[in-house]
Structures are given as structure tokens and as C-alpha cells.
Amino acid sequence: MTILIIDDNVEVRLSIAYFLEDQGFDVIEAESPDIAKQLLSVKAISLILLDMNFTRDTTSGDEGLSFLSWLHTRSKPPAVICLTGWGSVSLAVQALQLGACDFIEKPWQNEELLASIQQQQTLSQRQGSRLADCQAEMSSTVENQRTYDWQSPIMRSFEAKLARIAKTDATILLCGESGVGKSHVVEGLHSQSLRASGPLVSVNVGALSASLFESELFGHVKGAFTDAKATRDGRFTIADGGTLFLDEIATLSLPLQAKLLRVLESGEYEVLGSSETLRSDVRVICATNANLNALVEQGAFRNDLLYRINTFVFELPPLRQRKEDIAPFAQYLLERHAIRYQMIAKPFSQEVVAALLRYPWPGNIRELSHVMERALLMSEGDQIELHDCQLRLARPVAGHSTHHDALNSQQQTLADIEKAAISKVLSEENGVVDSSAKRLGISKSSLYRRLDKYGLKNES
Incomplete structure (x- = not known):
């Protein structure tokens, strides 16, 4: 404990x-x-x-x-x-x-x-025991539940490309807007790789401060710094023989980029507080929603590090470009949430399907998942209705009066308005946190905290 x-x-x-x-x-x-x-x-x-x-x-x-x-x-x-x-x-x-x-x-x-x-x-032990019992009862259902097969040509082409390199140890850079499902792609790559029996370790480097970076990635020995009460393995050590996923790679400062570059180039690193050199046996996959080439030109990202991590670059398309997938994937997510909450999944009304296709989905898959979860819990009828979904950023229908729009704004909480503003700016900035934070007039760390608060950044 x-x-x-x-x-x-x-x-x-x-x-x-x-x-x-x-x-x-x-x-x-x-x-x-x-x-x-x-x-x-x-x-x-x-x-x-x-x-x-x-x-x-x-x-x-x-x-x-x-x-x-x-x-x-x-x-x-x-x-x-x-x-x-x-x-x-x-x-x-x-x-x-x-x-x-x-x-x-x-x-x-x-x-x-x-x-x-x-x-x-x-x-906590009792709750853990009850949770284990519930998971055991549901394990066969969860294991046997259907996986989603992408319907859109753009995603089928994307998966075909990934499948060709999944079994290699090549370094991969995943790009795309926030919430497009980069972490799910990493899980698929790992499961198809020759390292599938090894660990998959994920690190959001954007959440690491400079003081914690070395300790988290490389580990530390007891007494290496004030709070180092015991020796602790780093993520490179834990991921040995498996896959290491470094999310939000663009947020690293230049000094930290240099430390990461060394281990990526040579495979060697030292545990904080130790002089012994260790070797890393991991496949590295990185992800970002920023334009790394632009950051290199600005001097904010090392060119040699970019070359090291971009052996293969894949751009995940935003959800709005996968029209053929929106409705069936929404139903798939609804069924997943129904299993989680031990509820019965319901069909969509025609009005809901039309609205899902019109909606711009600035939060991409993450936002769709939250909308489906809320719709399932809010629905009281035999099917999911539009008012169950609460698509707050949907464009107003032509003919709606200014008074009606003002009334809707008055019914929103301050948190709703802030979340909507952040989602709008992120969408317009193609998910780039740095430029979004500047437009919003807040620091990057403040924006990250708000993304976490509103559930806009739980997935990559």
C-alpha cells in the first residue's frame, strides 16, 4: 500500500x-x-x-x-x-x-x-475482492464480445499499412488530432508484434515534470534524491522485451529530448543515482497531436530525435473523415458501455443517426465514447433519442432564433462553456496543444489539466 x-x-x-x-x-x-x-x-x-x-x-x-x-x-x-x-x-x-x-x-x-x-x-481489499468476482463472472462475456471492424475505406487502408510493419521492431510515430484513438492503435500493434508476450508500457511524457522524467523513464536507486525511499524500476526497465509507448512526445523540453535521444540511439541508459550502464530491449512507439516538422523549424524539437522516432509515420484520420464508421462505431461503443454497466444496449432513433453524422466531433473517438456512455445512462425509452445524447457543440439548425440560442447558453454551466471553448479551439488548431493554449490565454500545463478534468484527453 x-x-x-x-x-x-x-x-x-x-x-x-x-x-x-x-x-x-x-x-x-x-x-x-x-x-x-x-x-x-x-x-x-x-x-x-x-x-x-x-x-x-x-x-x-x-x-x-x-x-x-x-x-x-x-x-x-x-x-x-x-x-x-x-x-x-x-x-x-x-x-x-x-x-x-x-x-x-x-x-x-x-x-x-x-x-x-x-x-x-x-x-479497499474488500472492494478489490468484489471487483475480482464481478470481473470473473463477466470475463467470458468480455472476451467473447465482438471487436469492431472498420467500415470506412480510409481506416481499412490505414489498418492494412499497420499490419505490414506490426511484426517488425521498427520505430513508429503516430500523429493525429487529440482523441482519434492512438493508444488503441498501439495496443493493436503490440498484440500483432513478435513482442506480444512481453509488456506494453505507456507513458504520457506530457504529464512528467523535468524533475520526474529521469526517475520515471530510467528508474532510481534508494537515496538518489530526497523522496527516493526505495529503489524503483523505470519504464524502460519494466518494458524490457516488450513495447514502450511514449505519448505527447512533442511536449518534451530540449534537455529532456537529449536524454531520450541517447537511449533511443544507443539503447543504453543509467538508473538515476547509479553509474551502471544498462541496455534497453524495447520497441518504441511515439505519438503526438503536434506538427513536429514545424516545431523543428521553430527550434522547439530536435531534428535528430525526429529522425530517430519517425522511421514510419502514420496519420490517424479524425472521426469526421470516417463517415461510414460513425453510426456503427457509436453502436459498438454503446454496447461496450452496456456490458460495463450491466445494462441492455438500445437502438438509435433515425434522428440520432442523422445528428451523429452532422456533428463535427472535435473530440473524435473519445468524445463519441463519452456521448454514448451518457446516452445509455440517460435514456428512459426503448431507443436512444437525440436529447439523451446532449451534443452540445452541434451547429444550430437554420431558423432557430437568437432568443433560443441565448436560452441554451443560459442553461449551460460555466464548466460546459469552458469545455466547449476548449474543444472548439482544439479542433480549429488540429489538436495542437501549444497553439491552442496560446489562443486560450493559458499555459500548456493549465490546458493539460483542463483536458484531464473534462475527459478530453484520457486516450490518445
Whole structure:
């Protein structure tokens, strides 16, 4: 069980860490919620111990509540035990409403803290056992469910090209707008390759800070840096004999590009904190939604690294160019969600089919999947109706009045409007995060956080 301590007081963190490590737990530390968010993007955390106050003030708990709100938007968030020296009934209630499982005031008693952690550990084990039982019951259904065969000529041609090089170890660069399904293509390439029996390891390098890059990709030994409490294998080591998928490759800074280039050229790397040179036996597949040639011209991406990763370049077409696939693939996704939720899949009304074909799909396959999931859960009739789908970015039908448009805008939440604006800009910028962030007036890291928040970047 890995526990993340989020507290700006180093003495508090050390005190809790020493105690919990003596109890057999793995412990990592973060001095702020922002650092914790980075760690959560690259590490599997079982439980969080969260201080409620940081830089803004010492009593309100607003920063802790804000972090809980953010965590609540993530898929399968870890359990959270809140710690504060300025507790109140109101703050405790708000924290519990946002998903915290316990609320402990400082100074804490080690026995009380340990009992709360062990209780959450027991609950997690029980939930895992129930999940395993459900998965076992559904395994035959899931394994035997039909796979989707692309109908559009553009995708059939695309798959035929991939099949010819799948069994080689050639480096592949996948390009295309955000959400077109690059990660699914990687899974297909790996399963058809001679490395199919080895691991498939995926890394979103866009989510890695410069300080975590080497540790995540190459690993570290105990004591290599402040929080290195134990030796940890990097992704190149874990993927040995298999496939390593590096997503959002264009987001790497030039210094990090140089470190990656070395291992791609020579196959050699060193674990952080060690002088021993190791060799990598992995097939590397990279993906991006940016124009790497333009970035090379701008001096933002190394030309030699581009040559190293683009032995074969494949551009995945956006969903709007696969008209023959939109309706049947939507039905396929609906059936997949029906299996997941143990519900019955329903047919589409003719109005829905027409709307799906008209819609521009700026979020591509990812957006279509979310729309189908929502439609399945919202539908109350014998078939999926248009109002179940909630296509918020659909172009207004000719003849609709300005008053009607204004009314629709008033019914949208601020989050809906922000999500729509981000999707629109991303579509107009062909999914390029850098230029999209500039148009929106925010940093790239802020845009990445919003993409994660609104589910616009869960797949590649």
C-alpha cells in the first residue's frame, strides 16, 4: 500500500513517514497540492494524507477542499484522510462531502491514524475482492464480445499499412488530432508484434515534470534524491522485451529530448543515482497531436530525435473523415458501455443517426465514447433519442432564433462553456496543444489539466 503525504511542513511529513514506514507502508511526500497532482499522474497511490491549509492561509481549509474537488473529477481516486490543526465541524462536513473518508485533527495520535489507515486498507481489499468476482463472472462475456471492424475505406487502408510493419521492431510515430484513438492503435500493434508476450508500457511524457522524467523513464536507486525511499524500476526497465509507448512526445523540453535521444540511439541508459550502464530491449512507439516538422523549424524539437522516432509515420484520420464508421462505431461503443454497466444496449432513433453524422466531433473517438456512455445512462425509452445524447457543440439548425440560442447558453454551466471553448479551439488548431493554449490565454500545463478534468484527453 503506497501512501502519499501532502503537507507543507517537512517535520510533519517526516514524522508521519517514519511511523508509517515502520508499519510496512510505502510512503512518498509532496509539499503542496500542485506537486501531488504531478505525482498522481505518474504513480499508483492507495491512500492520501492531506493537510487542509498551505500558502493562502492557515485556517480556512480552502486549499484542501480545492484539491479534493480536483481529485473527485479523476477516475478511481485514492482514499483521502484529512489532517488539520484548525478543524471545525463545517470543514469536516465539506471534506467528507467531497469524498474524504476520515478527518483527523493535529496533533494526531499515531494509533488513531494507523487505525484509520488500516480501516481504509480493509475496505479497499474488500472492494478489490468484489471487483475480482464481478470481473470473473463477466470475463467470458468480455472476451467473447465482438471487436469492431472498420467500415470506412480510409481506416481499412490505414489498418492494412499497420499490419505490414506490426511484426517488425521498427520505430513508429503516430500523429493525429487529440482523441482519434492512438493508444488503441498501439495496443493493436503490440498484440500483432513478435513482442506480444512481453509488456506494453505507456507513458504520457506530457504529464512528467523535468524533475520526474529521469526517475520515471530510467528508474532510481534508494537515496538518489530526497523522496527516493526505495529503489524503483523505470519504464524502460519494466518494458524490457516488450513495447514502450511514449505519448505527447512533442511536449518534451530540449534537455529532456537529449536524454531520450541517447537511449533511443544507443539503447543504453543509467538508473538515476547509479553509474551502471544498462541496455534497453524495447520497441518504441511515439505519438503526438503536434506538427513536429514545424516545431523543428521553430527550434522547439530536435531534428535528430525526429529522425530517430519517425522511421514510419502514420496519420490517424479524425472521426469526421470516417463517415461510414460513425453510426456503427457509436453502436459498438454503446454496447461496450452496456456490458460495463450491466445494462441492455438500445437502438438509435433515425434522428440520432442523422445528428451523429452532422456533428463535427472535435473530440473524435473519445468524445463519441463519452456521448454514448451518457446516452445509455440517460435514456428512459426503448431507443436512444437525440436529447439523451446532449451534443452540445452541434451547429444550430437554420431558423432557430437568437432568443433560443441565448436560452441554451443560459442553461449551460460555466464548466460546459469552458469545455466547449476548449474543444472548439482544439479542433480549429488540429489538436495542437501549444497553439491552442496560446489562443486560450493559458499555459500548456493549465490546458493539460483542463483536458484531464473534462475527459478530453484520457486516450490518445
